[in-house]
Amino acid sequence: MNARMPTPEGVIRNQAATPLILASLAVALCLNLLPWEGMGLLVRPDFLLLVLIYWCMEEPRRAGASTAFFAGILMDIAEGSLTGQNALVYSLSAYLALTFRLRVLSFNWVLQALHVFPILFLGQAVFALQQLIIDTPFPGAAYFFRSILGAIIWPIICMLLEIPRRRSLRNKIA
Numbered sequence: 001m002n003a004r005m006p007t008p009e010g011v012i013r014n015q016a017a018t019p020l021i022l023a024s025l026a027v028a029l030c031l032n033l034l035p036w037e038g039m040g041l042l043v044r045p046d047f048l049l050l051v052l053i054y055w056c057m058e059e060p061r062r063a064g065a066s067t068a069f070f071a072g073i074l075m076d077i078a079e080g081s082l083t084g085q086n087a088l089v090y091s092l093s094a095y096l097a098l099t100f101r102l103r104v105l106s107f108n109w110v111l112q113a114l115h116v117f118p119i120l121f122l123g124q125a126v127f128a129l130q131q132l133i134i135d136t137p138f139p140g141a142a143y144f145f146r147s148i149l150g151a152i153i154w155p156i157i158c159m160l161l162e163i164p165r166r167r168s169l170r171n172k173i174a
Contacts, residue, residue: 021055031047045153053097054161056068057098065091069091071090109155113152117147124143
């Protein structure tokens with residue numbers, strides 16, 4: 001019996017096409033770049049990192065550390081932050097996702113969130129450490145709420161990214 005989230009009867013999952021991966025990463029980048037303000041900015045999950053972790057686990061041959069590094073550089077440019085900060089965090093997170101992917105994928109989406117949380121938390125801790133090194137004030141403990149919120153929405157992101165990959169067995173037979 002597969003421990004992952006059950007698929008409906010008569011539905012199988014396709015391998016993800018490269019345009020689907022790129023489109024989902026672009027949408028996640030746009031969500032990150034929305035004009036968040038105040039507390040919303042402080043607790044906003046890193047959508048791009050969540051989608052990167054998902055694709056690193058589901059399609060490791062199509063999305064890996066190099067994809068994460070490139071996405072991090074794009075995020076650095078978009079945020080106007082010190083170039084390489086997001087790239088380091090995204091690459092480290094992708095490495096961890098690739099390292100633990102078989103273990104994480106053996107669980108359903110809710111239990112996967114418990115494994116994704118430490119990856120998100122570590123990424124945030126590295127980013128906060130980088131900020132402290134360049135003498136930026138620490139934003140406080142609420143800053144790490146982003147990791148909790150990211151883990152909470154993990155099952156939703158998994159569900160949304162699985163929808164285009166499903167197809168009916170009837171269509172395959174016909």
